[in-house]
Amino acid sequence: MKLIRKTIKHLAAATIATAMIAGAASAADKLKIGFVYPSPVGDVGWAYQLDEGRKKLEAMFGDQIETVVVENVPEGPDAARIMNQMASTGAGMIMIGSFGYMNDGLKLASQKPDINFIHASGYKTAANFGNFQTRNYESAYVAGMAAGYASESNTLGVVAAYAIPEVVGIINTFTLGAQKTNPDITVKVVWLNSWFNPSKAQESAKSLIAQSADVIFSLYQDTPSVVSVAEEEGVYVVNTSSDMKKYAPTKLLASMTIDWGPHFVTQVKAALDGTFEGTAYWGGMADDAVGLASLSDDLSAEQKADIQSVMDEIAAGSFHPMTGPIIAQDGSEKIAAGESIDDGAMRGIDWLVAGVETKLPN
Amino acid sequence: MTATIIFILAGTLAATVPLLLAAMGELVAEKSGMLNLGVEGMMAVGAAAGFVTVAVTGSHALGLIVGGVAALLLSGVFATLSIVFLANQVAAGLAIGILGLGVSAGIGKNYEGTTVTPMPKLSFGALGDVPVIGPALFSHDIMVYLAIAAAFAVWFVLQRTKLGLIIRAVGESPQSAHSLGYPVALIRTACVLFGGAMAGIGGAYLSIAYTPLWADGMVAGRGWIVVALVVFGTWIVPRVTLGAYLFGAISLLELSIQGLGLNVPSQLLSASPYIVTIIVLVVISRNPVLIQLNSPMSLGQTYRPNG
Numbered sequence: 001m002k003l004i005r006k007t008i009k010h011l012a013a014a015t016i017a018t019a020m021i022a023g024a025a026s027a028a029d030k031l032k033i034g035f036v037y038p039s040p041v042g043d044v045g046w047a048y049q050l051d052e053g054r055k056k057l058e059a060m061f062g063d064q065i066e067t068v069v070v071e072n073v074p075e076g077p078d079a080a081r082i083m084n085q086m087a088s089t090g091a092g093m094i095m096i097g098s099f100g101y102m103n104d105g106l107k108l109a110s111q112k113p114d115i116n117f118i119h120a121s122g123y124k125t126a127a128n129f130g131n132f133q134t135r136n137y138e139s140a141y142v143a144g145m146a147a148g149y150a151s152e153s154n155t156l157g158v159v160a161a162y163a164i165p166e167v168v169g170i171i172n173t174f175t176l177g178a179q180k181t182n183p184d185i186t187v188k189v190v191w192l193n194s195w196f197n198p199s200k201a202q203e204s205a206k207s208l209i210a211q212s213a214d215v216i217f218s219l220y221q222d223t224p225s226v227v228s229v230a231e232e233e234g235v236y237v238v239n240t241s242s243d244m245k246k247y248a249p250t251k252l253l254a255s256m257t258i259d260w261g262p263h264f265v266t267q268v269k270a271a272l273d274g275t276f277e278g279t280a281y282w283g284g285m286a287d288d289a290v291g292l293a294s295l296s297d298d299l300s301a302e303q304k305a306d307i308q309s310v311m312d313e314i315a316a317g318s319f320h321p322m323t324g325p326i327i328a329q330d331g332s333e334k335i336a337a338g339e340s341i342d343d344g345a346m347r348g349i350d351w352l353v354a355g356v357e358t359k360l361p362n
Numbered sequence: 363m364t365a366t367i368i369f370i371l372a373g374t375l376a377a378t379v380p381l382l383l384a385a386m387g388e389l390v391a392e393k394s395g396m397l398n399l400g401v402e403g404m405m406a407v408g409a410a411a412g413f414v415t416v417a418v419t420g421s422h423a424l425g426l427i428v429g430g431v432a433a434l435l436l437s438g439v440f441a442t443l444s445i446v447f448l449a450n451q452v453a454a455g456l457a458i459g460i461l462g463l464g465v466s467a468g469i470g471k472n473y474e475g476t477t478v479t480p481m482p483k484l485s486f487g488a489l490g491d492v493p494v495i496g497p498a499l500f501s502h503d504i505m506v507y508l509a510i511a512a513a514f515a516v517w518f519v520l521q522r523t524k525l526g527l528i529i530r531a532v533g534e535s536p537q538s539a540h541s542l543g544y545p546v547a548l549i550r551t552a553c554v555l556f557g558g559a560m561a562g563i564g565g566a567y568l569s570i571a572y573t574p575l576w577a578d579g580m581v582a583g584r585g586w587i588v589v590a591l592v593v594f595g596t597w598i599v600p601r602v603t604l605g606a607y608l609f610g611a612i613s614l615l616e617l618s619i620q621g622l623g624l625n626v627p628s629q630l631l632s633a634s635p636y637i638v639t640i641i642v643l644v645v646i647s648r649n650p651v652l653i654q655l656n657s658p659m660s661l662g663q664t665y666r667p668n669g
Contacts, residue, residue: 040467040578042474072467072578157621163628188621193632197582199573200613203373207617210369223577228477247477357623 034086038098053260075100135284144177157208371498387560399455402585403462405565412566429566437558533658
């Protein structure tokens with residue numbers, strides 16, 4: 001069924017793409033930039049953030065560039081077709097916004113050396129193919145600090161999709177941040193084992209609240225499902241990707257935000273100057289790529305200042321959220337005092353810190 | 363612990379509403395011999411149309427009605443294809459399921475990721491204050507109770523009325539029903555439309571009451587669970603109802619168990635609602651004579667009045 005649904009989506013997407021690209025091809029000597037998103041742009045979430053980056057580009061470069069968007073493109077042959085179509089109708093740069101676009105994008109990049117690609121969340125690079133990710137574990141640490149301050153039951157609940165390394169890393173720093181401001185914190189996790197199921201996400205949040213979690217972390221849920229249920233149930237909530245204040249006006253503790261603007265701007269500038277190189281970008285607070293928004297006024301001024309000072313230290317590079325001593329769930333010391341995890345180990349992290357009660361799925 | 367018990371009891375009642383409503387509709391359609399596999403798409407259309415209605419008008423009742431009507435129209439396409447043009451039911455059902463998902467994405471396009479206020483809860487006065495039972499059973503919107511009433515009504519009509527007998531006769535042997543003078547095509551069409559409306563109301567409940575937001579794909583497979591529930595419940599209303607509640611309960615229990623931090627792989631827990639529901643329904647329905655008595659003999663077969 002999913003396949004059939006994908007096919008429908010693809011047909012719709014391809015039709016729109018053809019129409020839009022045909023329109024775009026008429027304008028001359030601008031840098032045409034294609035954007036491929038895996039989901040509808042909507043009001044919040046992953047594709048929305050990517051599109052915000054695109055808008056920054058338009059504001060920055062004005063009529064030097066022209067952007068073409070195709071949203072809701074399933075990974076696989078459909079995405080390959082859209083990219084090919086963009087390439088054959090004059091795009092000079094293509095931003096591909098989903099992990100599963102990687103191999104098709106890379107293949108096209110090797111066939112079309114004049115076109116520069118930037119790829120969200122992958123790990124491969126080529127001369128004209130760069131990837132970009134954000135260090136969400138940095139903002140998760142400070143969001144955890146806020147959660148630690150706000151919690152009275154000393155129990156935090158996380159609603160997460162799958163136990164991939166990035167998610168595991170975020171849960172770890174969230175927990176460490178919370179333990180910094182409240183050493184008695186324990187964290188419960190519900191794994192949805194599904195990328196998209198808003199109703200199940202809400203049920204999960206309610207089950208965590210019933211188990212006395214009084215701050216809920218909506219981790220990579222693309223809809224405001226968890227955030228709005230927290231407002232309804234009267235518990236604090238922290239979320240990723242977009243500012244979701246409007247869905248929980250009184251209970252949103254903080255939103256971990258992503259800003260692709262700065263990276264997109266540098267990449268487009270390089271493409272315009274002819275100096276584009278395929279790099280692996282991992283943007284953190286130092287690059288203004290991640291941060292916190294809508295920090296709740298229920299936190300005291302001192303608490304906010306404390307959070308801000310840690311953010312400053314992370315941005316300055318003087319503090320890494322995964323700095324030892326860090327004890328894993330099984331009691332072993334994973335990182336010795338004074339040491340911090342390196343980027344390679346962080347990218348592949350597969351263990352949870354002590355204080356997280358839920359086990360990793362094997 | 364008490365909070366978790368309340369969460370599971372109260373949550374089960376609400377979580378089951380979309381499944382139960384759509385399953386009752388599908389059961390009636392299948393009893394008349396019409397296998398409509400488009401439930402997922404019909405629920406999605408109902409969810410999108412209902413959501414947009416509530417977002418614009420603020421009326422939840424109107425949202426349920428519009429959701430029901432929208433899916434009814436879609437099921438009308440299925441009825442036209444498979445009853446008037448004698449198309450294969452499986453193919454036609456799959457086609458309108460796909461169509462429904464596409465249409466729902468179109469209807470909800472401008473509302474992607476937005477929320478509405480959930481359907482208001484009924485007040486039961488002092489009953490709502492009884493410990494455990496109050497919050498578990500008397501803290502719901504009206505649809506939680508109407509869904510149970512709907513299941514009872516469907517059982518009553520099918521088993522205790524002449525209309526039910528006619529529907530079952532049409533599903534058993536359309537030729538015989540036709541020869542007795544019953545309008546087979548009309549009855550089948552009515553049953554399909556009823557199934558569509560119920561799926562639409564179930565879908566609308568999902569997007570305006572249970573998870574009051576719209577996101578493309580939010581029905582997330584529930585339509586397929588409904589089809590499975592009807593078959594594994596062997597077309598018997600109380601069993602299908604039991605299956606729906608069991609599925610709802612296990613899917614919430616699974617989440618609570620995860621939070622406890624037991625050493626059970628979460629993938630297995632996530633699969634447990636499907637496994638347990640199927641096992642239970644298969645075990646209680648293992649009597650082959652009863653299965654044969656209850657399964658509509660002409661299910662899925664195109665009825666050609668002249669041949």
